Amino acid sequence: MIESVMAFPAETEGLGNQPLAPDVLPDGTKRFELTAAVIDWEVRPGEIVPAWAYNGMVPGPRIDLEVGDKVEVEITNELPIGTDIHWHGIDVPNDQDGVSPITQELVTSGSSYTYRFTTTEPAIGMYHAHADAHEAVPNGLFGTMYVGDIGAPTGQTVSGIAVPEDLAIAQDLPMVLNDAGVIGLSLDGKSFPATTPIIAEVGDWLRVTYFNEGLQVHPMHLHGFEQLVIAKDGEPLDSPYAADTILVAPGERYTVLINPTVPGTWVWHCHILNHVESNDGMFGMVTALVVQ
Amino acid sequence: MIESVMAFPAETEGLGNQPLAPDVLPDGTKRFELTAAVIDWEVRPGEIVPAWAYNGMVPGPRIDLEVGDKVEVEITNELPIGTDIHWHGIDVPNDQDGVSPITQELVTSGSSYTYRFTTTEPAIGMYHAHADAHEAVPNGLFGTMYVGDIGAPTGQTVSGIAVPEDLAIAQDLPMVLNDAGVIGLSLDGKSFPATTPIIAEVGDWLRVTYFNEGLQVHPMHLHGFEQLVIAKDGEPLDSPYAADTILVAPGERYTVLINPTVPGTWVWHCHILNHVESNDGMFGMVTALVVQ
Amino acid sequence: MIESVMAFPAETEGLGNQPLAPDVLPDGTKRFELTAAVIDWEVRPGEIVPAWAYNGMVPGPRIDLEVGDKVEVEITNELPIGTDIHWHGIDVPNDQDGVSPITQELVTSGSSYTYRFTTTEPAIGMYHAHADAHEAVPNGLFGTMYVGDIGAPTGQTVSGIAVPEDLAIAQDLPMVLNDAGVIGLSLDGKSFPATTPIIAEVGDWLRVTYFNEGLQVHPMHLHGFEQLVIAKDGEPLDSPYAADTILVAPGERYTVLINPTVPGTWVWHCHILNHVESNDGMFGMVTALVVQ
Numbered sequence: 001m002i003e004s005v006m007a008f009p010a011e012t013e014g015l016g017n018q019p020l021a022p023d024v025l026p027d028g029t030k031r032f033e034l035t036a037a038v039i040d041w042e043v044r045p046g047e048i049v050p051a052w053a054y055n056g057m058v059p060g061p062r063i064d065l066e067v068g069d070k071v072e073v074e075i076t077n078e079l080p081i082g083t084d085i086h087w088h089g090i091d092v093p094n095d096q097d098g099v100s101p102i103t104q105e106l107v108t109s110g111s112s113y114t115y116r117f118t119t120t121e122p123a124i125g126m127y128h129a130h131a132d133a134h135e136a137v138p139n140g141l142f143g144t145m146y147v148g149d150i151g152a153p154t155g156q157t158v159s160g161i162a163v164p165e166d167l168a169i170a171q172d173l174p175m176v177l178n179d180a181g182v183i184g185l186s187l188d189g190k191s192f193p194a195t196t197p198i199i200a201e202v203g204d205w206l207r208v209t210y211f212n213e214g215l216q217v218h219p220m221h222l223h224g225f226e227q228l229v230i231a232k233d234g235e236p237l238d239s240p241y242a243a244d245t246i247l248v249a250p251g252e253r254y255t256v257l258i259n260p261t262v263p264g265t266w267v268w269h270c271h272i273l274n275h276v277e278s279n280d281g282m283f284g285m286v287t288a289l290v291v292q
Numbered sequence: 293m294i295e296s297v298m299a300f301p302a303e304t305e306g307l308g309n310q311p312l313a314p315d316v317l318p319d320g321t322k323r324f325e326l327t328a329a330v331i332d333w334e335v336r337p338g339e340i341v342p343a344w345a346y347n348g349m350v351p352g353p354r355i356d357l358e359v360g361d362k363v364e365v366e367i368t369n370e371l372p373i374g375t376d377i378h379w380h381g382i383d384v385p386n387d388q389d390g391v392s393p394i395t396q397e398l399v400t401s402g403s404s405y406t407y408r409f410t411t412t413e414p415a416i417g418m419y420h421a422h423a424d425a426h427e428a429v430p431n432g433l434f435g436t437m438y439v440g441d442i443g444a445p446t447g448q449t450v451s452g453i454a455v456p457e458d459l460a461i462a463q464d465l466p467m468v469l470n471d472a473g474v475i476g477l478s479l480d481g482k483s484f485p486a487t488t489p490i491i492a493e494v495g496d497w498l499r500v501t502y503f504n505e506g507l508q509v510h511p512m513h514l515h516g517f518e519q520l521v522i523a524k525d526g527e528p529l530d531s532p533y534a535a536d537t538i539l540v541a542p543g544e545r546y547t548v549l550i551n552p553t554v555p556g557t558w559v560w561h562c563h564i565l566n567h568v569e570s571n572d573g574m575f576g577m578v579t580a581l582v583v584q
Numbered sequence: 585m586i587e588s589v590m591a592f593p594a595e596t597e598g599l600g601n602q603p604l605a606p607d608v609l610p611d612g613t614k615r616f617e618l619t620a621a622v623i624d625w626e627v628r629p630g631e632i633v634p635a636w637a638y639n640g641m642v643p644g645p646r647i648d649l650e651v652g653d654k655v656e657v658e659i660t661n662e663l664p665i666g667t668d669i670h671w672h673g674i675d676v677p678n679d680q681d682g683v684s685p686i687t688q689e690l691v692t693s694g695s696s697y698t699y700r701f702t703t704t705e706p707a708i709g710m711y712h713a714h715a716d717a718h719e720a721v722p723n724g725l726f727g728t729m730y731v732g733d734i735g736a737p738t739g740q741t742v743s744g745i746a747v748p749e750d751l752a753i754a755q756d757l758p759m760v761l762n763d764a765g766v767i768g769l770s771l772d773g774k775s776f777p778a779t780t781p782i783i784a785e786v787g788d789w790l791r792v793t794y795f796n797e798g799l800q801v802h803p804m805h806l807h808g809f810e811q812l813v814i815a816k817d818g819e820p821l822d823s824p825y826a827a828d829t830i831l832v833a834p835g836e837r838y839t840v841l842i843n844p845t846v847p848g849t850w851v852w853h854c855h856i857l858n859h860v861e862s863n864d865g866m867f868g869m870v871t872a873l874v875v876q
Binding site for chain 2: 586589590742743744801803805807808810823824825826827828829831846847848849850851855856857858860861862863872
């Protein structure tokens with residue numbers, strides 16, 4: 001047990017959620033290119049699995065958009081099977097919804113396809129395969145997509161926590177949960193001790209969004225500080241609330257504010273204890289908030 | 293995968309949730325008759341299982357009541373074992389609560405029993421066996437019961453969605469979840485592609501209540517449109533909220549408003565992906581909202 | 585089935601959640617002593633398991649504190665392996681957070697360790713082992729800790745339920761959920777029919793807090809009366825709500841008010857039906873509210 005903990009944070013090859021910059025076309029369209037392929041992915045030190053990945057990383061690249069953006073995403077399919085992309089939580093026309101064979105033909109192995117839509121409202125969504133999703137998604141075919149600013153309860157006091165009028169978010173981070181496929185129990189595509197700690201300063205305001213791309217629910221527990229829940233599935237809550245453990249089911253997103261006030265290393269983990277520990281030590285859905 | 297999807301919606305024998313009209317007795321009492329029996333039930337095309345059913349359908353008949361109704365329900369037990377009926381979410385006197393052997397004797401195989409109560413407040417409940425419920429309920433012994441009008445947040449704007457003052461519900465539908473017994477993963481007693489699509493017009497307001505009669509949680513995801521959660525367990529929420537994925541646990545009911553604004557076929561499914569897909573294709577907890 | 589129900593409530597050796605009185609030191613510090621050891625624990629009549637227990641009971645002793653208390657807890661480790669105590673939901677300095685080997689050394693078998701902190705705000709927390717928690721916690725190493733008064737929505741009407749201005753709580757009870765380890769499916773360390781019924785008078789206001797120390801979610805359903813949810817993880821909800829079934833995930837606490845108005849024996853159970861029944865009868869996560 002002790003050895004496994006002291007190895008944190010362990011270096012591994014590969015990092016998910018890296019921002020993807022668009023090509024901006026002459027008419028202002030933001031064009032993104034995604035390639036889906038099976039890659040070698042180091043989940044824990046020395047444990048390399050055949051992940052299904054967008055652009056060589058798990059989670060796939062983070063895509064940031066503004067409201068009103070004209071968007072093009074070209075998917076090139078280098079997987080052994082057909083695929084498509086569903087924009088979960090993002091308003092798109094029906095024929096861009098990515099549900100083959102209902103809203104489009106399957107993007108066959110070796111071919112490409114371009115999605116086109118204009119964003120209509122602030123959102124925190126995720127993109128993932130819909131065809132054979134039970135296999136493709138847990139294996140790694142998912143990424144996060146943010147549109148505009150969903151806002152925050154600035155100037156309000158929620159469960160006794162005062163959110164400043166001039167709230168400045170020091171870091172805005174995704175935490176993508178998974179528990180199945182070749183990746184298994186993991187945060188952002190990595191299993192402890194290969195997960196990445198979040199480093200913050202005393203007094204920072206962090207915004208973290210949990211995205212569940214797995215097959216099970218996960219109650220995410222942060223030691224030391226309340227999590228102020230401000231949005232569900234990217235929709236701002238009219239009645240935010242504070243909690244120390246947030247249950248996130250597959251397909252759900254919860255967005256929380258965290259205001260660490262005490263220095264130290266505070267562990268952060270799924271509270272289903274066999275998702276974080278085995279008789280061989282700590283693993284899986286664990287990271288830490290390191291407050292300096 | 294493609295073949296299984298194109299078969300939707302597939303015809304099967306039998307349809308659950310059909311309204312049950314009462315006999316009205318001279319004193320105004322609404323009298324309903326339920327017969328519990330093992331029947332052949334076609335879950336998917338050609339897949340016939342020995343379901344435990346009320347009045348030959350799964351879910352059992354939908355019972356609609358008004359507040360203040362005097363109600364009689366006679367259950368005739370043609371099952372191989374004893375049974376009873378618990379009115380989950382409906383206020384009834386203790387001796388009508390349907391928990392044998394605590395609040396009544398078991399209704400033995402071959403006998404009948406009559407429940408009597410007067411409804412006291414608006415409710416969205418479900419009725420099901422309580423004796424040997426772990427076997428009887430997943431096998432099909434459940435139905436929905438609505439009492440009066442629980443209301444809606446008319447004239448309010450919830451998570452940016454304006455609910456009209458003169459809200460008119462075009463359709464008020466149950467969606468009963470199950471995952472176990474002889475029925476298995478299903479919506480309203482059927483497995484995709486035998487599930488029934490919901491057909492709506494652009495601009496309609498739909499009210500849908502999820503009822504979980506299974507043994508697992510299910511995060512229900514609708515493509516294309518927000519689900520505005522207005523009640524939990526039939527109790528109106530003072531703070532409604534919008535989401536695209538609603539987690540429903542066994543015994544829970546969530547009531548949502550949906551206002552489809554864009555035509556197309558929008559899939560609607562549990563987001564635990566192995567509840568909707570296997571290597572043999574799509575199955576289980578999937579249906580679609582078809583907007584015309 | 586009938587026999588198993590009629591045996592309720594069955595006598596067994598041992599009772600958890602017994603209040604632990606502190607020694608008050610000269611400077612006012614409240615000092616508590618906990619001993620962790622493997623004990624014989626009677627989960628159901630005649631079913632004795634090797635539980636891991638604090639002070640010989642499962643759940644461990646209930647600790648009640650006031651805000652501003654200086655607290656000392658000495659843990660003596662008589663377990664075969666090292667341990668520590670995490671104060672889940674209680675604000676403590678980082679070096680008292682009980683996460684070996686990060687915030688402290690492991691308390692080795694045969695040794696003792698003293699935690700020291702001053703409570704800063706009202707809380708409803710739980711204490712449990714963090715080291716090898718996947719084994720230690722389900723086996724019984726958990727207890728509840730209450731700090732001060734988290735308040736209640738007095739004078740408000742929630743989902744149609746009026747909470748009196750002069751609310752008097754007749755009983756304030758924990759209900760600790762578990763489902764794994766040597767204890768298995770249980771409420772407060774006991775499996776039905778060895779669970780303890782809650783005896784109340786008509787008109788009483790009860791406050792119950794669910795604590796989930798297991799590895800699965802549990803939707804807790806009370807027959808007959810609404811549960812008015814007033815706090816999540818010990819944090820008062822600005823928007824309380826009523827429900828008859830409360831989903832509680834591992835690590836979560838939900839605090840509810842219950843106002844029984846009708847006499848009778850009302851069963852109270854997890855609604856995952858195979859957590860309460862098997863082909864051998866009723867067992868596990870079932871108790872009753874007996875209203876007199």
